[in-house]
Amino acid sequence: MSEPAAKKEQYSVIGKSVPKVDAYDKATGRARYTGDLKVPNALVGKILRSPHAHARIISIDTSKAEQLPGVKAVITAKDVPSVMYGISPARYDENIFAVEKVLYVGDKVAAVAAVDEETAVKALNLIDVEYEVLPPVLDPFRAMDPDQPQLHEQYPRNISVEIHQNFGDVDKALADAYHVRTDTFSGTRAAHVPMEPHAALSKWEGGKLTITCSTQSPHYFQYHIARVFGLKMGDVRVLKSYVGGGFGGKLEPSGAEYVSAALAMKTGRPVKLVFDRWEVFVHHRGRHPQHITLTTGVTKEGKLLGCHARFIIDGGAYTSLGIASAYYAGAMLPLIYMFDHYRFDGFRVHTNLPSCGAQRGHGAPQPRFAFESQLDMIAKDLGMDSIDIRLVNARKPDTMTPNEFKVNSCAFTEAIQKARRISGWDEKKGKLASGKGIGIGCGGFISGNGYPIYRTRLPHAGAVIKVSEQGDIATLYTGAVDIGQGSDTVLAQMAAEAMGIDFEDIKLVTADTETTPHDFGAYASRQTLMSGWAVKEAGEEVRRQVLELAAEMLEANVEDMNVDRRVIYVKGSPEKSIPFERVANEFFITRGPLVGRGKYAPPKLGGSFKGAPVGTSPAYSFAAQISQVETDEETGQVMVTDVWDVHDCGQVINPTLLHAQVEGALFMGMGEAMYEAMVFDANGKPLNANLGDYRIPTALDVPQVVSDLVDSYEPAGPWGVKEVGEGATLPTMGSYANAIYDAIGIRIYDMPLTPEKVWRAIEQRKRQEREAAEKK
Amino acid sequence: MVTEAKPKTKRQIVTLTINGDEHVSLVKVNTTLLDLLREEFDYTGTKKGCELGDCGACTVLLDGEPVNSCLILAVEADGRSVTTIEGLEKNGKLDVVQEAFVNHGAIQCGYCSPGMILSSRALLNRNPSPTEREVRDAIAGNLCRCTGYVKIVEAVLAASAESKA
Numbered sequence: 020m021s022e023p024a025a026k027k028e029q030y031s032v033i034g035k036s037v038p039k040v041d042a043y044d045k046a047t048g049r050a051r052y053t054g055d056l057k058v059p060n061a062l063v064g065k066i067l068r069s070p071h072a073h074a075r076i077i078s079i080d081t082s083k084a085e086q087l088p089g090v091k092a093v094i095t096a097k098d099v100p101s102v103m104y105g106i107s108p109a110r111y112d113e114n115i116f117a118v119e120k121v122l123y124v125g126d127k128v129a130a131v132a133a134v135d136e137e138t139a140v141k142a143l144n145l146i147d148v149e150y151e152v153l154p155p156v157l158d159p160f161r162a163m164d165p166d167q168p169q170l171h172e173q174y175p176r177n178i179s180v181e182i183h184q185n186f187g188d189v190d191k192a193l194a195d196a197y198h199v200r201t202d203t204f205s206g207t208r209a210a211h212v213p214m215e216p217h218a219a220l221s222k223w224e225g226g227k228l229t230i231t232c233s234t235q236s237p238h239y240f241q242y243h244i245a246r247v248f249g250l251k252m253g254d255v256r257v258l259k260s261y262v263g264g265g266f267g268g269k270l271e272p273s274g275a276e277y278v279s280a281a282l283a284m285k286t287g288r289p290v291k292l293v294f295d296r297w298e299v300f301v302h303h304r305g306r307h308p309q310h311i312t313l314t315t316g317v318t319k320e321g322k323l324l325g326c327h328a329r330f331i332i333d334g335g336a337y338t339s340l341g342i343a344s345a346y347y348a349g350a351m352l353p354l355i356y357m358f359d360h361y362r363f364d365g366f367r368v369h370t371n372l373p374s375c376g377a378q379r380g381h382g383a384p385q386p387r388f389a390f391e392s393q394l395d396m397i398a399k400d401l402g403m404d405s406i407d408i409r410l411v412n413a414r415k416p417d418t419m420t421p422n423e424f425k426v427n428s429c430a431f432t433e434a435i436q437k438a439r440r441i442s443g444w445d446e447k448k449g450k451l452a453s454g455k456g457i458g459i460g461c462g463g464f465i466s467g468n469g470y471p472i473y474r475t476r477l478p479h480a481g482a483v484i485k486v487s488e489q490g491d492i493a494t495l496y497t498g499a500v501d502i503g504q505g506s507d508t509v510l511a512q513m514a515a516e517a518m519g520i521d522f523e524d525i526k527l528v529t530a531d532t533e534t535t536p537h538d539f540g541a542y543a544s545r546q547t548l549m550s551g552w553a554v555k556e557a558g559e560e561v562r563r564q565v566l567e568l569a570a571e572m573l574e575a576n577v578e579d580m581n582v583d584r585r586v587i588y589v590k591g592s593p594e595k596s597i598p599f600e601r602v603a604n605e606f607f608i609t610r611g612p613l614v615g616r617g618k619y620a621p622p623k624l625g626g627s628f629k630g631a632p633v634g635t636s637p638a639y640s641f642a643a644q645i646s647q648v649e650t651d652e653e654t655g656q657v658m659v660t661d662v663w664d665v666h667d668c669g670q671v672i673n674p675t676l677l678h679a680q681v682e683g684a685l686f687m688g689m690g691e692a693m694y695e696a697m698v699f700d701a702n703g704k705p706l707n708a709n710l711g712d713y714r715i716p717t718a719l720d721v722p723q724v725v726s727d728l729v730d731s732y733e734p735a736g737p738w739g740v741k742e743v744g745e746g747a748t749l750p751t752m753g754s755y756a757n758a759i760y761d762a763i764g765i766r767i768y769d770m771p772l773t774p775e776k777v778w779r780a781i782e783q784r785k786r787q788e789r790e791a792a793e794k795k
Numbered sequence: 796m797v798t799e800a801k802p803k804t805k806r807q808i809v810t811l812t813i814n815g816d817e818h819v820s821l822v823k824v825n826t827t828l829l830d831l832l833r834e835e836f837d838y839t840g841t842k843k844g845c846e847l848g849d850c851g852a853c854t855v856l857l858d859g860e861p862v863n864s865c866l867i868l869a870v871e872a873d874g875r876s877v878t879t880i881e882g883l884e885k886n887g888k889l890d891v892v893q894e895a896f897v898n899h900g901a902i903q904c905g906y907c908s909p910g911m912i913l914s915s916r917a918l919l920n921r922n923p924s925p926t927e928r929e930v931r932d933a934i935a936g937n938l939c940r941c942t943g944y945v946k947i948v949e950a951v952l953a954a955s956a957e958s959k960a
């Protein structure tokens with residue numbers, strides 16, 4: 020499936036590590052994020068949030084707040100449309116403000132707009148809300164019990180979604196197996212923690228709403244905001260300024276935009292609303308804590324025969340994007356290893372805790388941790404090497420998963436082998452000094468989702484390229500959203516390559532529902548492949564038009580024409596050439612604007628069973644990650660010293676940006692593995708909703724990282740590309756857990772792998788060893 | 796519950812030098828240096844990530860020392876000199892640290908970058924040839940969620956080498 024090397028070398032712009040288009044603005048402080056924007060006459064918006072995890076709202080008295088000088092509006096549920104929102108019509112379960120009940124500490128109750136922040140905060144304190152506190156549901160295992168309070172009327176027994184998928188004959192596969200294991204693992208409520216808090220600046224002028232916000236999908240926001248406020252989509256413009264990280268948390272509207280819009284409509288003045296850090300945490304929409312039980316059977320040789328996966332998933336108060344997360348949890352499990360028999364039973368339940376949603380890797384990282392851990396345990400049971408068992412089972416190219424995901428390119432075997440080689444695995448495994456260990460974990464992910472985020476016939480991506488009248492520059496208009504990952508740069512490289520001009524010649528207009536063509540945005544690792552196709556098609560349309568005219572001008576056959584780095588020439592007689600800009604300029608003079616258009620819609624993908632679309636994708640990435648750890652038996656402290664990541668992500672457009680994605684993802688996985696978890700008191704009040712107590716990795720924690728690649732070419736991607744941004748979070752947790760096992764012989768089943776947990780496990784082992792010695 | 800508006804917050808005149816220019820402002824005594832820079836003088840390169848001293852996004856140099864401007868009152872900065880990210884570029888030329896961040900892919904979303912660059916600049920001012928460990932120590936108070944710090948550390952070490960060349 021590899022493209023001939025000669026062809027690759029012909030690329031002029033892609034495959035090169037050009038600096039990011041926005042790096043200069045970001046390095047100099049010129050880059051303005053939503054919270055940095057200033058507009059005349061703007062007010063500050065602030066949200067009043069519930070102090071209770073579960074309570075009935077008896078009354079709200081806003082009169083004192085309204086009288087405070089400087090307060091321009093105070094709004095509650097009765098002042099805004101009662102239209103609900105969420106991921107799908109059957110699960111629209113959120114209102115702008117809580118109507119009868121609040122369902123988590125932080126639920127939105129009211130909001131104010133005032134002349135400055137200090138006044139706004141004072142006004143919040145003057146709003147009198149009378150609550151009847153209800154017993155909260157906090158334990159996901161008990162949430163389904165009939166004696167538990169109900170959060171939502173429409174979800175009996177607090178079941179948010181129940182999933183049963185069955186492929187092949189799992190019972191028979193397990194019965195036939197030489198060895199079967201059942202193990203249970205659990206993950207945490209880890210948070211995205213973008214450094215920029217959610218923010219929105221809304222203007223209401225002449226019946227039109229304009230919202231600049233920190234978003235991963237202006238289009239998706241526009242769709243819901245128009246729906247909720249009963250406006251035409253054309254009267255709602257959503258755009259972004261710079262976005263300071265998203266990681267899934269800015270894919271769905273956060274409330275900042277609805278509330279600032281409602282306040283702007285009420286006051287007739289622009290309203291800026293920025294979450295504080297506590298709000299970012301309680302709004303959450305991050306990782307679902309999953310409790311995963313896997314029953315897996317293998318042959319004597321370690322060949323996987325079948326797996327039965329059972330999940331209890333804590334969804335928190337609302338559905339958010341969680342129905343997709345719940346399906347992803349099970350759907351992605353059979354992706355990277357080949358086995359035919361698979362069953363997946365899952366329950367996502369509601370609790371009175373912050374809602375969980377989409378976070379880098381979506382529902383897949385915790386189940387992947389479980390599977391990678393269990394596979395290591397199976398290898399040990401069979402007396403096999405952890406890498407050998409993976410090689411026996413690694414997915415091959417041009418295969419189909421049991422749940423009907425079609426895999427084209429797949430250099431997974433090569434990735435495992437390379438990771439083995441560069442990490443020195445064979446010299447290290449089982450041979451390191453006491454307290455040191457090495458482990459492997461693997462992963463794979465979609466390169467864009469096969470079906471859109473809401474039901475629509477729109478293509479997934481569109482792009483327009485307009486060449487200037489002089490032909491000296493070209494502007495790419497794309498709805499793709501750069502949230503820091505570098506999509507603007509990558510798409511500009513693609514545009515230049517497709518047109519045969521230089522990277523420096525490309526200007527960008529992006530992520531604005533009014534000025535750029537529709538694109539679903541930054542999620543599901545979709546933009547390099549999907550937005551990339553649209554950009555390639557648009558660029559090629561420009562190229563074709565330019566070459567046609569150039570052929571006329573040079574009196575040559577169009578089939579013989581080529582363009583590279585702004586020079587148009589006749590193949591075989593390079594002396595017959597003409598600059599791109601001259602032809603483009605002539606085009607404008609004689610034919611009008613020189614424009615190229617492109618769009619991308621994936622082919623029909625996947626099976627026809629319930630939930631079949633989730634996990635479908637035109638292409639899948641694969642990765643193997645080996646890590647080395649050092650543990651301190653006295654303190655339980657675990658230090659990850661080295662990580663080797665080898666990725667199959669197809670062809671690479673910008674190597675520096677690609678490795679930066681791997682490093683960032685890997686480090687996020689490390690945080691989730693080692694320290695990150697939101698914790699709550701017995702009443703559901705968050706205890707660590709700040710960056711001091713919720714610890715993310717710092718510059719002192721990070722291991723030496725080697726990010727490497729294997730050669731691969733994906734036929735379903737433009738220039739052979741696949742995803743990288745999310746896939747690299749998947750192997751990390753399993754790889755660390757396996758390395759810790761190798762170091763100290765202790766298996767940790769629940770995240771995070773904190774020093775306390777490791778220390779307790781060490782102490783327990785020592786006690787058992789002592790007792791065993793005493794018995795002798 | 797407070798029902799009557801409290802007495803007006805006291806105000807005080809503050810004079811400070813920002814990026815070499817003198818500024819005078821009448822500020823409420825509870826205004827942070829961060830808010831003064833951002834709201835009053837529009838130096839929005841100084842970012843707000845937590846307002847609790849945890850993230851380092853608001854780092855500025857106060858008399859050359861890196862500080863979290865969210866933890867300092869504007870009145871405490873009276874008579875002192877502040878360098879924000881906007882003050883690092885000289886005559887249209889980037890500081891070597893900025894240059895290295897751009898060229899080494901050390902910037903993703905960029906929200907941490909101003910603080911990160913200023914902490915690194917302060918490090919190189921006091922220690923032109925830091926070890927990797929010293930670089931990591933110097934930026935330990937600046938959180939970055941995007942990069943895993945890998946390319947940031949590379950960039951600072953490259954800037955140090957560049958300054959010596």
Ligand code: FES
Nearest residue numbers: 844846848851865
């Ligand atoms: S905003 Fe000052 S340290 Fe976070």
Ligand code: FES
Nearest residue numbers: 904907939940941
């Ligand atoms: S680049 Fe995004 S937080 Fe550092």
